[in-house]
Amino acid sequence: MKDLLSVVKSNRAVAENIYMITLALPESAGALHGGQFVNLATGDNSLLLRRPLGVCIAEGNELSLCYQVKGKGTKKLTEAKAGDELKVLLPLGNYFDLSEYKNIAVVGGGVGVFPLIAAIRENKDKNFYSYIGFRNKSAVCLLNELEASRSLKVTTDDGSYGDKGNAVQSFLADAEKLNIDAIISCGPPVMLKALKSGLASLGIKKPCFVSLEERMGCGMGACLVCVCKTSDGKNARVCKDGPVFEINSVEL
Numbered sequence: 433m434k435d436l437l438s439v440v441k442s443n444r445a446v447a448e449n450i451y452m453i454t455l456a457l458p459e460s461a462g463a464l465h466g467g468q469f470v471n472l473a474t475g476d477n478s479l480l481l482r483r484p485l486g487v488c489i490a491e492g493n494e495l496s497l498c499y500q501v502k503g504k505g506t507k508k509l510t511e512a513k514a515g516d517e518l519k520v521l522l523p524l525g526n527y528f529d530l531s532e533y534k535n536i537a538v539v540g541g542g543v544g545v546f547p548l549i550a551a552i553r554e555n556k557d558k559n560f561y562s563y564i565g566f567r568n569k570s571a572v573c574l575l576n577e578l579e580a581s582r583s584l585k586v587t588t589d590d591g592s593y594g595d596k597g598n599a600v601q602s603f604l605a606d607a608e609k610l611n612i613d614a615i616i617s618c619g620p621p622v623m624l625k626a627l628k629s630g631l632a633s634l635g636i637k638k639p640c641f642v643s644l645e646e647r648m649g650c651g652m653g654a655c656l657v658c659v660c661k662t663s664d665g666k667n668a669r670v671c672k673d674g675p676v677f678e679i680n681s682v683e684l
């Protein structure tokens with residue numbers, strides 16, 4: 433893990449309220465994997481906590497992160513411009529380890545799509561069957577990155593782009609005929625819950641790895657702000673033990 437002073441190369445809107453910021457790192461941070469995240473300073477020194485953002489595109493010493501504007505920190509981040517310097521702590525957390533799998537379903541919703549893109553990019557020898565859901569047409573982004581998938585189905589809640597519905601419904605409709613070894617997913621808690629119960633009701637027992645989002649403090653396992661409950665009644669730190677967990681090992 434390194435704390436680096438990065439230089440902003442670009443920062444642009446890629447959809448309504450969603451930006452991609454590309455950072456030049458002063459040195460290699462080692463391999464960055466899909467599912468891992470960084471803690472990025474916002475550029476506002478009054479905001480002490482950095483913001484956790486998932487690795488999306490890592491190429492050489494350049495790293496692109498995508499963020500939805502939510503509150504003060506992400507709003508401030510939209511003001512960053514080429515040449516600005518931002519501190520970034522990376523890499524943090526575990527990742528989607530797909531070494532044992534060849535055919536993988538990808539189920540992503542909203543900003544959850546970004547870490548899944550990194551997993552697809554770094555596993556070019558695998559077959560991905562992607563089911564991606566957005567709120568509406570104005571939130572659709574980075575489809576070019578998902579086109580490396582063997583198949584790609586896009587849904588929107590209101591049907592303004594792709595099929596009407598959500599990524600979980602779209603995946604579950606195909607699940608029994610897909611010959612997959614594993615599933616990876618990231619999205620809002622309600623989506624992950626629906627995925628867990630859908631898999632259980634169809635009796636699908638393939639390994640399913642989900643990346644969780646929790647409010648975070650340190651991002652390094654020290655403050656316990658980010659704990660979630662595991663299925664055996666214990667606690668796990670999303671930042672350090674996760675953010676990627678097998679879906680049945682955690683309470684959603």
Ligand SMILES: Cc1cc2nc3c(=O)[nH]c(=O)nc-3n(C[C@H](O)[C@H](O)[C@H](O)COP(=O)(O)OP(=O)(O)OC[C@H]3O[C@@H](n4cnc5c(N)ncnc54)[C@H](O)[C@@H]3O)c2cc1C
Binds near residue numbers: 469500644
């Ligand atoms: C492992 C991980 C990866 C993430 N990856 C992405 C990503 O790739 N793209 C993206 O758009 N968002 C991602 N998020 C969510 C993102 O961190 C929050 O939307 C962001 O921190 C909100 O900050 P804010 O200052 O705009 O909001 P505020 O509500 O003003 O933030 C107040 C505090 O709460 C924290 N916080 C608020 N919402 C969240 C949240 N959902 N998750 C964690 N902390 C939160 C902030 O970090 C800050 O410390 C990720 C979260 C986690 C935990």
Ligand code: FES
Binds near residue numbers: 648658
């Ligand atoms: S954010 Fe501090 S322990 Fe996870």
